[in-house]
Amino acid sequence: MKDSDRPIGIFDSGLGGLTVFKELRSLLPGEDLIYFGDTARVPYGTKSAEAVLAFSKEISAFLLGKKIKLLLVACNTASSLALDEIRKISPVPVLGVIKPGAESALKAAPWGGTVLVTGTSATVNSRAYSRALAGSEKKVRVTEKACPLFVPLVEEGWCTKPAALIAAREYLAPFRGKADVLILGCTHYPLLKKVISRVMGPRTKIVDSARAAALGARQELVSRGLLNRSRRGRSEFIVSDAPARFSELAYKLLGIRAGKVAVKRF
Amino acid sequence: MKDSDRPIGIFDSGLGGLTVFKELRSLLPGEDLIYFGDTARVPYGTKSAEAVLAFSKEISAFLLGKKIKLLLVACNTASSLALDEIRKISPVPVLGVIKPGAESALKAAPWGGTVLVTGTSATVNSRAYSRALAGSEKKVRVTEKACPLFVPLVEEGWCTKPAALIAAREYLAPFRGKADVLILGCTHYPLLKKVISRVMGPRTKIVDSARAAALGARQELVSRGLLNRSRRGRSEFIVSDAPARFSELAYKLLGIRAGKVAVKRF
Numbered sequence: 001m002k003d004s005d006r007p008i009g010i011f012d013s014g015l016g017g018l019t020v021f022k023e024l025r026s027l028l029p030g031e032d033l034i035y036f037g038d039t040a041r042v043p044y045g046t047k048s049a050e051a052v053l054a055f056s057k058e059i060s061a062f063l064l065g066k067k068i069k070l071l072l073v074a075c076n077t078a079s080s081l082a083l084d085e086i087r088k089i090s091p092v093p094v095l096g097v098i099k100p101g102a103e104s105a106l107k108a109a110p111w112g113g114t115v116l117v118t119g120t121s122a123t124v125n126s127r128a129y130s131r132a133l134a135g136s137e138k139k140v141r142v143t144e145k146a147c148p149l150f151v152p153l154v155e156e157g158w159c160t161k162p163a164a165l166i167a168a169r170e171y172l173a174p175f176r177g178k179a180d181v182l183i184l185g186c187t188h189y190p191l192l193k194k195v196i197s198r199v200m201g202p203r204t205k206i207v208d209s210a211r212a213a214a215l216g217a218r219q220e221l222v223s224r225g226l227l228n229r230s231r232r233g234r235s236e237f238i239v240s241d242a243p244a245r246f247s248e249l250a251y252k253l254l255g256i257r258a259g260k261v262a263v264k265r266f
Numbered sequence: 267m268k269d270s271d272r273p274i275g276i277f278d279s280g281l282g283g284l285t286v287f288k289e290l291r292s293l294l295p296g297e298d299l300i301y302f303g304d305t306a307r308v309p310y311g312t313k314s315a316e317a318v319l320a321f322s323k324e325i326s327a328f329l330l331g332k333k334i335k336l337l338l339v340a341c342n343t344a345s346s347l348a349l350d351e352i353r354k355i356s357p358v359p360v361l362g363v364i365k366p367g368a369e370s371a372l373k374a375a376p377w378g379g380t381v382l383v384t385g386t387s388a389t390v391n392s393r394a395y396s397r398a399l400a401g402s403e404k405k406v407r408v409t410e411k412a413c414p415l416f417v418p419l420v421e422e423g424w425c426t427k428p429a430a431l432i433a434a435r436e437y438l439a440p441f442r443g444k445a446d447v448l449i450l451g452c453t454h455y456p457l458l459k460k461v462i463s464r465v466m467g468p469r470t471k472i473v474d475s476a477r478a479a480a481l482g483a484r485q486e487l488v489s490r491g492l493l494n495r496s497r498r499g500r501s502e503f504i505v506s507d508a509p510a511r512f513s514e515l516a517y518k519l520l521g522i523r524a525g526k527v528a529v530k531r532f
């Protein structure tokens with residue numbers, strides 16, 4: 001098999017990474033994509049750095065065993081805490097979602113503007129976005145705010161229910177009108193964009209890393225001569241638990257027809 | 267060591283089982299108690315029966331290795347799905363929380379009354395409460411309703427926040443005034459009793475299994491001559507991840523001073 005014919009591996013703690021998968025599928029129609037969702041251990045964002053690191057390495061080794069040509073960590077928590085360690089065990093390029101998200105925010109922000117990073121507790125505690133945003137010539141000010149209930153709300157399919165708006169107000173009302181840019185620093189959060197935007201008000205631009213991460217992946221493949229343009233790519237979905245529920249929510253929330261979802265238990 | 271001097275083992279998916287621990291500690295001051303919270307894999311309620319069974323057996327084997335004299339499964343999801351299998355591997359008595367909860371509900375219910383069971387998706391899908399309530403001479407009618415967001419709300423410490431009330435309304439408003447008894451069929455739910463009661467209205471009696479399960483455990487020890495009356499019992503807490511967060515929430519939500527919390531990773 002030619003290197004360019006190999007699949008791309010993508011993983012997330014659950015189904016949030018499907019926002020990245022969807023962008024990737026639309027940008028790279030010729031690629032084979034293998035998506036892994038760690039539904040037995042979701043959520044990652046309230047767990048310790050050690051646990052997230054151990055889970056991420058286990059999944060990466062599993063996907064590397066599938067002869068992938070690129071590994072995309074489509075989970076902000078895992079990208080914040082495990083990217084360097086995954087790179088140590090990976091013979092292929094490993095991309096995360098923090099850098100692309102930070103770059104999108106910097107593009108959208110005015111000089112000296114204010115960027116509010118939202119994410120899981122683990123992502124916020126890691127301060128990975130603050131590091132990625134530091135030192136830019138635009139000299140933005142950065143605040144980070146953990147919103148731990150957003151992932152369970154999305155996993156429950158309640159993206160437009162009153163509870164989602166109330167939770168968004170609880171976390172974000174103090175920042176209304178005070179941020180130029182808000183980063184959706186979790187791949188689940190684009191599904192809550194409407195309520196988040198409503199709480200923040202019209203002045204705040206909302207950016208997410210899904211599109212930017214997918215563009216970065218294409219760029220990486222082009223520069224390494226690994227792009228697969230030859231045919232219609234296949235999509236494969238694997239989860240660590242409850243495949244039927246995954247399949248149902250993938251369709252309900254993102255319109256993705258996952259078909260037969262395989263199970264790999266750790 | 268005399269058999270009666272041995273500790274009691276208790277486990278839950280996270281910190282909800284502490285509601286049972288607290289009742290047990292107050293009823294049985296002389297006993298040594300070992301509590302295990304599976305904080306690396308919480309929540310259980312949205313996961314498959316296979317996953318909950320595998321996790322429960324792993325934890326039971328770990329606690330049995332501590333030479334316990336009784337194992338109390340202080341998690342409704344694990345009690346619904348794993349009790350029979352745990353009993354197969356246990357040389358000591360294994361008690362769950364479904365039977366005590368069902369018995370409390372039957373005591374509280376009028377003849378021909380209506381019982382609403384609330385719980386995680388896994389507990390509700392197992393229909394364990396419906397089976398435990400069936401065939402009683404009071405001939406109660408049983409409805410079950412899954413409330414998957416209640417566990418994340420409690421684990422976030424939002425028991426009295428507006429989001430908790432809104433979520434309770436979303437799940438339970440259709441049952442307002444229509445149930446004689448509501449079973450809090452998850453050990454996390456007693457922490458949301460106030461908002462649940464507000465949504466259900468004054469006519470509905472709210473019962474939980476924590477007190478009943480603790481009374482059942484004492485009865486079991488008495489009948490087997492295993493009660494430890496000799497001294498002040500010790501409490502030991504072990505989790506599979508994030509001990510500091512567990513300790514903080516145990517105090518914030520239940521006033522339990524857990525002290526040094528140990529970590530056992532699987």
